[in-house]
Amino acid sequence: MTEQIYSQYPPPIPEDLSSQIALYVKNWTAEHGLLVRPSAKQVTADANPNNVLATNAPVSLFPSPFPRKLFEQAQSLQTVYNELLIEVDDFLANLWKIHLEVKAEGYAHEHTLGLFRSDYMLDAATDTVKQVEFNTISSSFGGLSSRVAELHTELLSFPSAEKPLLPSLSPKTEASVKQLPPPNKAVPTLARGLATAHKAYGPSKSDPPLPLCIIFLVQPDERNIFDQLALSTHIHKYHSIPTFRLPTTSVLTSTKIGNTPSRPLIYTPPFAPTQQYEVTTVYFRALYAPSEYTSPSIWAARHHLERSCATKCPSILLHLSGSKKVQQILTSTTPADILASFLPNTSKSTLDSLRSTFSPQFSMSDDDASGLALATDPKTSQNYVLKPQREGGGNNIYKHNIPPFLASIPKDQYKQYILMELIHPPKTAHNTVLRSDGEVVSGEVISELGIFGTALWKTTKAKAGEEGGGEGKRVFPEILHNEEGGYLMRTKASGSDEGGVAAGFSSLDSVVLYDEEDFA
Template sequence: MVAHSLTSDAYPPAVDEGEKQRLVEVIKDWTVANGLTVRPPPTLVAVGADPSGVLATSVPVTLFPSPFPQVCFDQAKGVQRAYNELYAKVSQDEQFLSFIVQEVGDGDEFIANLWKVHCRVKEEGYVQDLSFGLFRSDYMVHEDPSDAAAGLQVKQVEFNTIASSFGGLSTQTCRLHKFLADTEYPYFKEAGVHTKQNLPANDSVQGLAAGMEAAFKAYPKSELDLETCVIFLVQDGERNVFDQRHVEYALGKSSTTSRIPVFRLPFSETLQRTRVANTPQRQLIYSLPSNPDKKFEVAVIYMRCGYGPGDYPDTNAWDARYHLERSAAIKCPSVLTQLAGAKKVQQILAMPKLDPSAPSELSRFIPEDSQAWKDLWATFTNIFPMDDSEGGQAARKLALDSESCQRYVLKPQREGGGNNCYKAAIPPFLKELPEAHWKSYILMELITPPPVNNIILRNGQLEQGGVICELGVYGSCVWNQRTGKILHNEEAGYLLRTKGDQSEEGGVAAGFGCMDSCNLV
């Protein structure tokens, strides 16, 4: 069966060279004027040419919003609150997470070290019951080539529980395409029905800020008589700074009661700029670097770093993570919430039932007779373990076979782009990896999207052809880790990332993908 197109007309609209260049000029100016930007990569501007780090450049972006099925968009947004609740419950199940760590820890030192941080804090005693998640569930549209009657559905690529990025830039991308639809698209020489746009509003910036405000307000009044604040914990030399700034600025405006102080703290300076109070509550105290005598009590730590081994180059970095985890600040995420985002968790939750009468692994957290269970289950794709179980042995055969491996992607327990192994690269990769480490990976069946074409503007150059779109839906959730009570649970906007259909990775900041928005069809 040949996959069908999402639009009845040619897409993107036929534009000549003059019209393309007109769009390029408009987009370059609009993106810089509206903060749809990143710090330039070294491949574009050498470090020596910008020693003070003053330059910014347009984010890679599509010239047109990509066609995306309305039914799939609604499906993904509609299930987000159920996903928020699911992962809040996973983070509370220490026995389940302990099993996950045992399964993958021998082959994944990073996961093992995160668990050690939890164990150290648990031995001392946690002082903060509240947890906070800014989540993002990523999907692709799936079209089963063997079943035309199945229709289009979204299937989950992964669930992110830490540093769920691009919420700030996604709102700006939707504004860009709305601006172009109002001011540029109507005047093409061959303008017609195919230039009409159905562009959904996107309030991801406001949604993420509202979740952060809910966490901030849940933190009690300072017993130390200090002003409370929010800390954005960031990487040194962060290029994606403007994405984070949009959320920061929205948070500063969002409070209906009073201003919320927000400060950026490089992870490498954690132990220099913060201390844990010597009180039973173990409040986290932040010293303003420009005025060290000015102290704040940290209510919320929003982590935009710490999601991979590269953020922990030495023992000081792990000491810093422990230092934060043992404090009274509400963490986004806590170590347990970060571990809940491991790919192994996704694999177990999506595991097909071998015995129809037996309960699913998902029903450990969500009742199987509920609508939430059905909605979640509908988004799962086939994911297999790579362990010594019967299912794992079958997956190993699929992964090592030169033909069957073409239908799969091999994933480690990692966030961020550039970590996965695809198709024909899987067998040689596994043969170089000690077999004892195989169980720290999962094998996911590739999702088959319908064909889409678009034009990408990247570093001033146009790339036209087939693309693959990945929809991310944000969620914000605040809950009590001890009682399980959920204090805030909302869907918080969307992100569309697009890459050329010959690319296997989709990270925008990593240089693979670009920002996009939905033209609902």
């Protein structure tokens, strides 16, 4: 049934119509800020000396089908995932504090803010969604993905909702709101997260008090700037909070830590040297990747921000909570009681729903006989991928290649690998994409659905050895805000290899939800 649905939508489109839709999309994207700055490959710096040009973000011409019940499941789990990350973060924080005991300063911030995005793929074989990644820093595309949902809504209602040019997902369904992408609340949700952190910070801690602001910490040559501006514009317009864009290279020149015990972060706009603002919240849209830490001064900048009492989104610990290693521990063969211990107030059915989104993972070490058995059997291995534990450590081995590969290496190297069940996205999924250079390309695709959520919590203040310090007597952090809202659909050209992604295109997309009975 799933493949049948994916094979029939979007329907074949005559070339004339396709080029007209592409023209419509080119104009719409520029009119509505669904843009990126062009790459140096598309427009040379010589041809664009003042960096004024903009071009469309890569977008699919059609939304992608997605099962309604799984979309809603992913939505419903977001606040649970938010809470799980809060607990993991707090747990790490307590461990960390043991290390910090002999260090004098400790943490100055009282709150931590998370703007999260949990990414899933549809597994057509089992009719489930499987988590691919949980982003705890710089969860991007909330701004632009909201606009893609609007774009697709308008395209599917063009020239009128009653008589649209483009066909519906299900020919059985009357033209109705059901056949349009669900409204995407990512911008107000993410902006509300930042505004909530701003308010929770309380009054200025400087003497004399300073006006308060939020800082967007950004990369100096950000091409995805319009995604970020969607949030700061919303915050300015609906929350009346000043926001400033601070490039990572200017942290040490434009900010200082105030001379009071609470360590407020003071920002001086470089173009208004007589004005000062106190930063309530630092929103990281930078410094997430190792490649950004290019000099000691960038490390110093991160340390400087971390020392201050500004609320960080995320803190260093929360940044770590999202690391692949932590996710692997949580989502692999974790005993049920560890998950429950992190989420003691969560019902069994919700925990089961959460677990159903984990792709089964097995270690290849001696003490996990079940993983070894699955991997060495030519039949069962068909459903797995063997991955080196270290990231970037080599190539994955797929399916029938796993047993002979294992036979060819010494047994004591097995523990360097983990075995993961394959996700089977719909094979017949296809779409047409307008790339940023204006080319229109069609082909088979795989899609990832991201669900946005935000959470704000009070950092546990207890020291190691006291309550909150040891695992046995943890107190749970006080959650002030925990909200789900908005989604991102990303659609890429699928390579012929399982899991491989061809360089053909990667685009922003939206969804049209279906119920199986629409097609029954």
